[in-house]
Amino acid sequence: MRVLVTGAAGFLARPLLGRLRDDGHTVVTTDRVGDVDHVGDLADPAFTAGLPDVDAVVHAAAVQYVSADLPRFAQREYFRRNNVVATENLVRRYSGRVGHFLNVGTSMMYDQTGLPVYETTSPMRGTGVYSRSKLEAYRLVEAMDNPTATMVPCIIGGVGREGLFRGFVQSMTQQRLAIIPGTGGHATNMVHVEDAAGLLALIVKEQATGLYNAASPGPLTIDQWVDVIEETLELPRVRRVHVPYPLIKAGAVATRYRVIAAEQLLMLGQAHVLSIDTSLALGWKPEYDNRRAVAAIARYIAGRPEAPAAG
Template sequence: MRILVTGAAGFIASHLCEKLRDLGHEVVGLDNFNDYYSPALKRLNASDLKAKGIDVIEIDLNDNLQTVFKNPYDYIYHLAAQPGISAETPLSDYVTNNIFATQNLLDAVAKYNPNLKSFINIATSSVYGLVANVDENVPAKPISFYGSTKLAAEQLVLGQQRLGKLKACSIRLYSVYGPRERPEKLYTKLIENLYSDKPFPLFEGSVKHERSFTYVGDIVDGLVAIIGKEEEVNGEIINLGTDEVHTTQEGINLVEEIMHKKLIVDHKPARKGDQEKTSAVIDKARKLLDYEPKVTFKKGLEQQVQWYLDKFTSSL
């Protein structure tokens, strides 16, 4: 199969590209290498992909995409997005990179790749709002620019499916962690600060937050399981995560244990837009995708710590 992956130099998408290639598919990656976080880290991911025979085309999804579609694809995995809930990121960035970019990609598919087997939109549990412990039938109640614009993007994709213009599904991910996690996300930042003995910014109340922390390899297994099941998942919204829940404090304790170090804490005021609890209801994923997360929380964190030590400290 020939497969297009957007946001390919990012955290989850880079793992997905590698898995698809390992399964024998032809993979084309797209990324605009924007500076929301260090483009150098994305290029590090892209170099790992190139070593596996996967080239990442540098292009913005809001640009003319005709050259991307000179040869048709069987599947598109759309992971490119403006992430995070930083107060420093304006609404316009979320609208441009989550809504406009998704619509421009859909327009290109309609024009250049009408016989696509499936468009797999990657969404987020953030659409559910403060508490995400419900199934896919519960109305979304996002509380952040990120959640709101990702919900809009999801509905743009599913709107085209409802009109019969393409086959599509949307996958809502839960608290993904593991090697290549973005540098501002919890565990990469935690590992870095522990290693360097730097104070770690801890937002008020966050240690009690409950999360369905899901290892990236389990998420990727769920995503690749869609191939060949496009009829079964057509038009569906599917939660993908783990129904095992841990607090942020439990995660901190585990990383301290793995690294044999104690965290220096820099207490910060509560952060607007943070979810209080996520607990993935994955009955539909189990039924439609035979999905079952396998990696334990500790094992996944050990993998992430080792990745950080290998990539960023081996030359020190």
């Protein structure tokens, strides 16, 4: 098939391209920047209307709280333009014109009610400007006049992961200090970027429809993340400082969620674990568990090579 990949210069799409080509697909790429076939802004209707005819689309383009150009103010407009308007234009271009449309969502679309496990059937509700934009984009895709699927990943880790993890790992390596929000005892899922890319490629191959959660086996608590980073980087035991959750919440509210977003705040205060039953039933076989995903981030930030996945 001829497959268009949006956000093709991004963290998730980069490992996906090789997998799609290995499966025999002809890949067409687009992004706002980078070495891609079509450089442009999906929020520009003229650019999106000029994209080529293809058999399938993998829509991985999106902005999030760790995006380099995230503004301090006007974040609602920022997310709406880049996540909703861009998707709306893409849907307008390809609805009824492709055999398969695969969207990348986020686990923050699930209603964060403290469930022990979020299933693909769990209720959805945006709690912040980012998750609301992704949920609106998901509903635009779901209403298309062709078969659609959405992969719902949790925190994506692996080589290239930055965001808050850089400060966390550097604090441990340089100051021998781990600042842990709240109790640090809530299980939080992560998925390695290679496994997330593998699930996307599998969904394309099978032309599957519906929702597919992406999470690595064996969710860990933040306290356990510290254990893994200590072990991976062979650090002497670091001092752990727990910041009370009510204090974090008060700071988030006082700064209008510009330092810690509403969705991030909820994830710090309760478990965030995804069921991957439907993905496993499709034939997905993740190679990395949560320990290896955390270890990969630690090695990357510390400038050490990543260990190969177990065969």
